[in-house]
Amino acid sequence: MLTTNPSNTSSWSFFLTGIPGLEALHMWISIPFCFTYIMALLGNGTVLLAVSLDKRLHEPMYYFISMLAVIDLVFSTAVVPKMLGVFWLDWREIGFEACFTQMFFIHTFTAVESGVLLAMSFDRYVAICNPLRYSIVLTSSRTVRIGLLCVARGAGVMTPLMCLLTSFPYCKTRVIPHSYCEHMAVVNLACADPSASDLYGLIVATLLVGTDSVFITFSYAMILRSVMRLPTQEARLTALRTCGSHVFVILLFYIGGLLSMYLQMFSFGLAAHVQVLVADLYLVVPPMLNPLVYGIKMKQMQKGIFKLLGQLIGLRVPEADEDRSDAGRGTQHQKIIHPVLEQG
Numbered sequence: 001m002l003t004t005n006p007s008n009t010s011s012w013s014f015f016l017t018g019i020p021g022l023e024a025l026h027m028w029i030s031i032p033f034c035f036t037y038i039m040a041l042l043g044n045g046t047v048l049l050a051v052s053l054d055k056r057l058h059e060p061m062y063y064f065i066s067m068l069a070v071i072d073l074v075f076s077t078a079v080v081p082k083m084l085g086v087f088w089l090d091w092r093e094i095g096f097e098a099c100f101t102q103m104f105f106i107h108t109f110t111a112v113e114s115g116v117l118l119a120m121s122f123d124r125y126v127a128i129c130n131p132l133r134y135s136i137v138l139t140s141s142r143t144v145r146i147g148l149l150c151v152a153r154g155a156g157v158m159t160p161l162m163c164l165l166t167s168f169p170y171c172k173t174r175v176i177p178h179s180y181c182e183h184m185a186v187v188n189l190a191c192a193d194p195s196a197s198d199l200y201g202l203i204v205a206t207l208l209v210g211t212d213s214v215f216i217t218f219s220y221a222m223i224l225r226s227v228m229r230l231p232t233q234e235a236r237l238t239a240l241r242t243c244g245s246h247v248f249v250i251l252l253f254y255i256g257g258l259l260s261m262y263l264q265m266f267s268f269g270l271a272a273h274v275q276v277l278v279a280d281l282y283l284v285v286p287p288m289l290n291p292l293v294y295g296i297k298m299k300q301m302q303k304g305i306f307k308l309l310g311q312l313i314g315l316r317v318p319e320a321d322e323d324r325s326d327a328g329r330g331t332q333h334q335k336i337i338h339p340v341l342e343q344g
Helices: 006-011 023-053 060-077 080-089 096-129 131-137 140-166 183-187 195-227 233-265 272-296 299-313 319-328 331-336
Strands: 013-016 093-095
Touching: 013 096, 023 060, 023 080, 023 272, 060 080, 060 096, 060 140, 060 272, 080 272, 093 096, 096 131, 096 140, 096 183, 096 195, 096 233, 140 183, 140 195, 183 195, 195 233, 233 272
Parallel strands: none
Antiparallel strands: 013 093
8 A cells, every 4th residue: 555654745746546446447438528528618619709709799698607617627637637647648647736727627627617507507598587687787797797796705714624634644545546636535645534524515515516406496486477478479489498407507517526525425335436426427427418408409509600600701791681570570579588499
């Protein structure tokens, strides 16, 4: 067993196992992880370019979608490249500072994404349930402040935990039985009593998820109540399909995160590789799905993406014809009904 002097832990490295018990299958397991990462990069990158280049998308709702895209890019990039290095090239070593930096980004941006999902649900609530006040309540500057508040909240709750974890002496084995520097897997290597960090992490995660999920549930409940009052069945079905896809991604994010955390704390008799795979999938699947559900499926976003593609290949999208067509379908109605109802 590899050991080290607890007074000199910052000068040495950890070693990542990958997926314990499945080392012989790392090459095959890496294929879906690589695919999801590439799709996350392409999807979120396309969303960001479309929003930045198309002035029609310079609205609060699309700013929130852009924030989510940035979070997902940071979130997945903090983990997947190193994970693929372990799977492909057996690059298992990760420095002490790099390990805790990776952990900080993972948990901080998990909290930030939870806050942005809450803000997006509030955006839809105001736009559908109180549309006449939408432009007053959600201005561009207020949207930016909400995004900064989400970042400050995530960093604020994670900084004390990181300070506590880096102060521990790590004098046990240097091998982390995981694909990345997962909180519980690293804490188990400490020589000190980790109960304080475990309790802090559990309380913070439960309070954040609990508070955000309650308000998100309230927002979508009010949205569905308003949707059921729409005059046509087609509009109701379109809205329900859209809300259903949003709720699916939200549930995937929250249930996946809680399941990953609790499986690391209480194994419930599951094999180690099952626990690690659940944690890995939680980090790579939502960033791939979010741009599809929140961005590319929206008609206005589709127009922005087509415009971007047209610029890349040298074609011009006839915006004037589209605008006249939209006006013919009733501009006033579109101002009242939020674009979330135009997806499908």
